[in-house]
Amino acid sequence: MTEIKLYKRPLKGLKIIALTIPFIVIGIWMINKEPIGTSDYTMGWLCTCFFALGIPVGLFQTFDRRPQIIITENGIWDRTTKQDEIRWEQIKGAYPLDIYKQKFVSLVVDDTFVLKKNLYKWAAKINEAIGAQKVNLLISQLKIDEHVMTEFIIEIIAIEKENRQNIIKKYFDT
Structure with a gap:
């Protein structure tokens, strides 16, 4: 019996990673630039933590080899x-x-x-x-x-x- 398996494009995961990295860099820059306790310092941490979640998602999308x-x-x-x-x-x-x-x-x-x-x-x-x-x-x-x-x-x-x-x-x- 013929069986065709269609897989996700790994490029999709790489796009997610590429789009999150600039926001992570901006967040780290805000953490290093601003004094502790300011709202910009807090926003830097929030930005870094939130967009850093895109890295594991992107890696999962890239390396997921299960057929869709x-x-x-x-x-x-x-x-x-x-x-x-x-x-x-x-x-x-x-x-x-x-x-x-x-x-x-x-x-x-x-x-x-x-x-x-x-x-x-x-x-x-x-x-x-x-x-x-x-x-x-x-x-x-x-x-x-x-x-x-x-x-x-x-x-x-x-x-x-x-x-x-x-x-x-x-x-x-x-």
Whole structure:
């Protein structure tokens, strides 16, 4: 059975680290420049401590080697959705979604797919307002375009199970 694993881009973690370092440097500069007890000294410590939290987050993002999405002939599994594998037969359609430069692929699923954890009412209202579905795959961290992923999903749900391996090879060159 063909299994494709999609991983996060490590560049995302390096960007986080690169963006936090200047603020850490500014905080350390404020600590060294100002006398103890002043508000600028305190702000320097707060700035340094807060932005220093970005370093472990960035390192985790960079070195996290767990697959985010696994695609098989049977279905698709996304680690961020905290759901079981979604079988291709359960998907009715898919469309790309862009929310503040975060790329998603929204999956329209049928009634046979049961969510492990239901959305809060306020979250369901937000999903409805922005045009999202119950299941949305976060694509912006992956090395794949959301339009290509959408085309792939639409094509694979329309084909019989015996021919799915050919579609997977077509899109992912296994």
